[in-house]
Amino acid sequence: MSQTDLKTEAFVLRRTNYGETDRILNLLTPEGKIACVAKGVRKEKSKLAGGIELFTRAKVVIHLSPKSDMHLLTSAKMEAFYSRIISDLDRLELASKIIKELNRVTDQIDSPEFYYILKQSLEGLNDGLSLSLVQAWFNFNVARTRGEQINLLRDTTGAPLQKDARYAWNSTEMALSPYDGGNIGTEEIKIMRLMLVSPLVVVSRVKGLDQYLDQILYVSKQFMY
Numbered sequence: 362m363s364q365t366d367l368k369t370e371a372f373v374l375r376r377t378n379y380g381e382t383d384r385i386l387n388l389l390t391p392e393g394k395i396a397c398v399a400k401g402v403r404k405e406k407s408k409l410a411g412g413i414e415l416f417t418r419a420k421v422v423i424h425l426s427p428k429s430d431m432h433l434l435t436s437a438k439m440e441a442f443y444s445r446i447i448s449d450l451d452r453l454e455l456a457s458k459i460i461k462e463l464n465r466v467t468d469q470i471d472s473p474e475f476y477y478i479l480k481q482s483l484e485g486l487n488d489g490l491s492l493s494l495v496q497a498w499f500n501f502n503v504a505r506t507r508g509e510q511i512n513l514l515r516d517t518t519g520a521p522l523q524k525d526a527r528y529a530w531n532s533t534e535m536a537l538s539p540y541d542g543g544n545i546g547t548e549e550i551k552i553m554r555l556m557l558v559s560p561l562v563v564v565s566r567v568k569g570l571d572q573y574l575d576q577i578l579y580v581s582k583q584f585m586y
Contacts, residue, residue, distance in 0.1 A: 367392065367423045370440065372479055373413050374464040378403065386413060386434065387464055388421065391476045394467040397423055397432040412437025416446050416456060416483065443487040452486045459483075459499055462585070466503060474506045481561040490565050493574040498564055500581035501556045509584050512536045513554050522550060530580050545580070549573045553580065 371388040379385045382403045388395045402409045412419035413434070422436035446452045459482050463475055478499060485495045505511060515521055517531050517538045528537035528545045537545060552573055556564050564570070 365425045365427065366435070367395075367425055369421060369423070370476075371395075371419055371421045371437075372460075372476070372483070373415055373417065374460055374467070376413065376415070384413070385431075388423075388434075389463060389467065389476050389479055390421075391473050393471040393473055394464075394475075395423060395432060396430055397434045399434040399437070402434075409434060409437045412439050414439075414442070415460070416443045417441065418443075418480065418483075443483050445487045445489070446483065451492060455492055455496060456483060456486050459496075462503065466507060470507055472506050475503070478502050478506065485561045485565070490561070491571060491574060493578045494565060494570065495561065497574065497578040497581040498556050498561045500578075500585050501553065504581075504584035505557055511553075511557060511584065513550055513557075530576075530583065532583050535583065544576050549576050549580075553577055556581075 369390045369392055371390045373386055374389050374394070375387040377385040379398065382401045384399045384402050386397050386399055388397060399409050399413055401407055402413060412421065417439055418441040420438045420440055421434060424433040424435050426432050443456075446456045459479065463479055467475055482495055482499045486492075501511065512535065513522070515536070516528065517534045517536045522528070522537065524547055526539060526546070527541055527543035529540040529543040530545060531538040552564065552567060552570065555567070
């Protein structure tokens with residue numbers, strides 16, 4: 362293998378037909394987002410075709426061009442196909458939204474961490490985890506990786522968040538405001554903190570998680586744009 366070849370794993374973020382038989386691909390890898398061309402992939406007997414389907418994790422070899430941002434995909438072998446996602450309309454819709462969002466975000470900030478966020482999100486959807494859980498975890502971790510400061514330590518007055526106190530989310534100050542009738546309490550705060558530091562599968566094991574997800578999902582959506 363040439364020194365200019367990259368052997369890695371990848372998810373397809375976007376595919377665009379090019380010419381008569383080629384495709385331009387945006388691939389998300391542990392090394393970041395890579396644009397490449399898959400030559401002849403639309404031919405009937407192409408060996409690349411199976412590895413560049415959406416909702417597929419593949420082992421790929423990419424020949425890196427020293428003179429261009431457009432590289433050449435030379436090998437693609439399917440490692441996992443998340444078939445349960447495409448058989449459920451709601452899961453398919455969320456998975457498509459997640460991929461589209463990462464394609465957009467990685468145009469602005471390219472971090473290897475986005476690959477692992479996508480991998481865990483698709484695995485969670487494929488394994489039947491709650492849609493609200495996957496979306497909230499995804500939202501928080503994309504925001505964190507993007508550099509957003511997610512304040513789950515102090516309220517809008519600057520005071521430390523108190524155990525057994527109630528809060529409401531203040532979308533103007535992007536923090537929790539003390540409010541006796543608030544719908545965010547100790548458990549929601551604990552789970553949101555856990556989401557920022559733990560894999561999705563770990564968060565999914567929290568007992569009684571579902572009863573807190575509506576408010577957590579609402580807060581997580583405030584960080585997406």
